[in-house]
Amino acid sequence: MNYSVVKIFCLSLVFLFLGNTKIHAQDSKCTEFFRAMEYEKAIICLEKNQPTSAEGWRMLGEAYRLSGQASKAFRMYDRVLKNYDEEATQTDLLKAMIYSRMARQYGKSMEYAQLLLDQYGNNRLANDIIELDSLMDELSDRKTGIFSASPTSLADDQIDIGPMFMSEGELVFASSRRKAQLKRVENTSTGLGFLDVFKATIDGKNLDNITRLNENFQTDYHDGPVSFAKEGSMTAISRTLENGYNAQGQMPLGIFFGNKSEYGEWDSWEAFPHNDPTYSCTHPFLTDDGKRLYFSSNMPGGSGGSDIYYSDYTAEGWSKPENMGSRINTSFDEVFPVMTQRGDMLLFASDGHFGLGGLDVLIARKSSLGIYDIIDNPGAPVNSPLDDYGLVLDPMLEYGYFTTNRQASKNREDIYYAKVEVPFEFSKIISGIVRDTAGIGIPNSDVQLVDSFLNVLMITTTDEKGRYGFELQENGRYILEARAAGYNEGNNVIVMNPRQLNYTMNLTLPEFEGLSFFGRMMDGEARRFMEDVKITLTNLDNSDMQSTFSKKDGSFRFALDQYNLGQLYNIRLVVEKTGYQKKTFEFSVTFTENGPFVLNKVLNLSLTK
Incomplete structure (x- = not known):
């Protein structure tokens, strides 16, 4: 069958x-x-x-x-x-x-x-x-694709689906093979056993030492696919909901979490709180830290068919599932989500996107807005006119495994080996949301990316939800600065390293409360931000004086509650720190618009020893 x-x-x-x-x-x-x-x-x-x-x-x-x-x-x-x-x-x-x-x-x-x-x-x-x-x-050209593909040694008359890395050198998968104790209930629809979870050792396309996982992974019906997190101490598994029935009188699938005890036993299982007896939640994938679950479901309110959702683990438990949106989900089926270890790609399968036919493996990359909306079809030989799904890649993005039923005449679903022939190239992405103090996104905010020499590298404008994004190649320390009409400036520092591609930095802008001076102190020799620099501001017209210290990112601010638009002010600014040469600036300024006056635009706020 x-x-x-x-x-x-x-x-x-x-x-x-x-x-x-x-x-x-x-x-x-x-x-x-x-x-x-x-x-x-x-x-x-x-x-x-x-x-x-x-x-x-x-x-x-x-x-x-x-x-x-x-x-x-x-x-x-x-x-x-x-x-x-x-x-x-x-x-x-x-x-x-x-x-x-x-x-x-x-x-x-x-x-x-x-x-x-x-x-x-x-x-x-x-x-x-x-x-x-x-x-x-x-x-369709098998010779020019991103991947090469070939059957693994598992290929037989069984159903083998949902490969997932368990640990270095081990792969887990769901299978109908009867290599262990039979389930008490027979699967009359296929003539094969219900799915159970097995593991194998990895040597390219050779998968050896096939054994069934701990008996605690087994129920009387379908068990698997499965995903592991927290270095193998946490798992999420798809199982038949034995007490549930959908509109067709069938038992849907649900997700269950297991945790390994200090004695190595899987003796603690709990149901995903958003399981429901009238629809399925299945194909779970946990991020390495176990704090985000990706899965597919045909729950009401989706785009149609099965959609991909995610849920985050918070202090209150698993959050309400969030639909991945219309760029990912269609009116057909989107299934088997897998996130690469660095979070740079979402792998999934769909029969609602353009492809060779049936379910095709798709790769969704992050755009500069931090949204997985750049969808690529890798084509043959990973994809075929029939169903291809469940691609998982190793952390180095060099090889992986997926499921296919392209050998339809052979009555089976097989796990294939995929080798990356064209290395993936990625830009680094900084993205986030500019919000007000109530947490609402501010549209049309100006956001700029500034390097450690205070050079403005890029400028963008937030979308209708307050989202922004930058795409760049170089590692280093950068400043994100955001401005919007009616709000004070917001800024933060981000440090990019070679081992991470995607960065999220949200900025909060307080509502405008008056005029201000804003600046940022720099070490003139080390070219880094200076903390604890004393800055003294004196209004030479009335001898009014106020002092502050720079923050960790070198920034400081003076609120100018008594200052007015259109009036000329004569100012003295003194900056000093032990071990550095003291600097004194005198200048005149007339405020022509509300908001912060950025001192770095007119003064060299750097100190040298």
């Missing part, structure tokens, strides 16, 4: 037409097979008792699709479109468009895409299929 495990896990589109429709009497037994996920039996039944309704042909199309027979699947939807014109829906066209790509009928897929646009208006995937058709040769 061949079928797409990931589609069964998603449980999103399979029953779209069958949940609330009337099934003709001769189709009822076939429907029972289909709902039980016994797709080969459903196919035999439907082929023997030819469907007499659009719903019956749709069911046969889905049975073909989930049995790896995409060429027959799209023809069933073509039949619905031609013979049941009044009953045909937008989703019939979408499925015909997608399944024909899986069958390598790219010309036919373009015809469906154009028909979809003509009848129903704008559709992102249909537009991409037509506009990006010229890229198909490049995506």
